[in-house]
Amino acid sequence: MNAYDVLKEHHIVIKGLGRKVSEAPVNSEERHALFDDMLIELDIHFRIEDDLYYPALKDATKLIAVAHAEHRQVVDQLSVLLRTPQSAPGYEDEWNSFKTVLEAHADEEERDMIPAPPEVKITDAELEELGNKMAAKMEQYRGSALYKMRTKGRAALVRSL
Numbered sequence: 001m002n003a004y005d006v007l008k009e010h011h012i013v014i015k016g017l018g019r020k021v022s023e024a025p026v027n028s029e030e031r032h033a034l035f036d037d038m039l040i041e042l043d044i045h046f047r048i049e050d051d052l053y054y055p056a057l058k059d060a061t062k063l064i065a066v067a068h069a070e071h072r073q074v075v076d077q078l079s080v081l082l083r084t085p086q087s088a089p090g091y092e093d094e095w096n097s098f099k100t101v102l103e104a105h106a107d108e109e110e111r112d113m114i115p116a117p118p119e120v121k122i123t124d125a126e127l128e129e130l131g132n133k134m135a136a137k138m139e140q141y142r143g144s145a146l147y148k149m150r151t152k153g154r155a156a157l158v159r160s161l
Contacts, residue, residue: 002127003053004114006134010048011106014041018099027086036152042078042102043151044141046071048134056130059120063112070105077101082158 001009017038024031050071054064077098084094116122122130141147 001131001135002124003056003131003134004127006131006138007045007049007053007114008110010041010045010138011110014038014045015103015106017041018102022095022099026091031086036155039078039155040142040148040151042074044138047141048137052130052134052137056122056126057113057116057120060113060117063117067105067109067113070108074098074102074105079158082155083161 017034021031021034021038024034049067054067057064077094081091081094081098084091
């Protein structure tokens with residue numbers, strides 16, 4: 001599978017989890033579990049982009065800078081959301097803001113960086129190899145209990161601030 005397909009499919013996974021979180025009753029165990037799953041997938045996504053995809057597109061420096069700024073925006077909105085208890089009156093507004101920022105980033109990435117802009121010279125074979133590396137890294141993270149525990153631990157730390 002090429003890198004573009006890996007990213008697009010993972011965007012679908014993350015957006016799907018976002019829909020499920022929205023549909024689950026607020027402050028329910030189901031919603032908390034789905035949100036944790038989404039946090040893990042989001043962290044995996046940012047890692048494969050930062051560690052593998054963006055370096056492969058290094059000639060698109062302006063777009064990569066924008067993507068990193070969008071990642072910070074998503075993380076900032078996530079931090080606000082994590083510090084807002086699900087039982088708080090403004091929680092749904094914070095959730096909707098986070099979801100909007102997250103979906104906008106995915107949409108912009110697909111518009112501007114998938115496929116890579118013309119200044120990036122990457123062959124089909126390189127895209128295939130990159131996609132295989134990305135998919136393997138995703139499975140490695142998903143299969144690691146330590147990785148999941150660390151991701152949930154970071155979220156718990158932010159919640160406690």
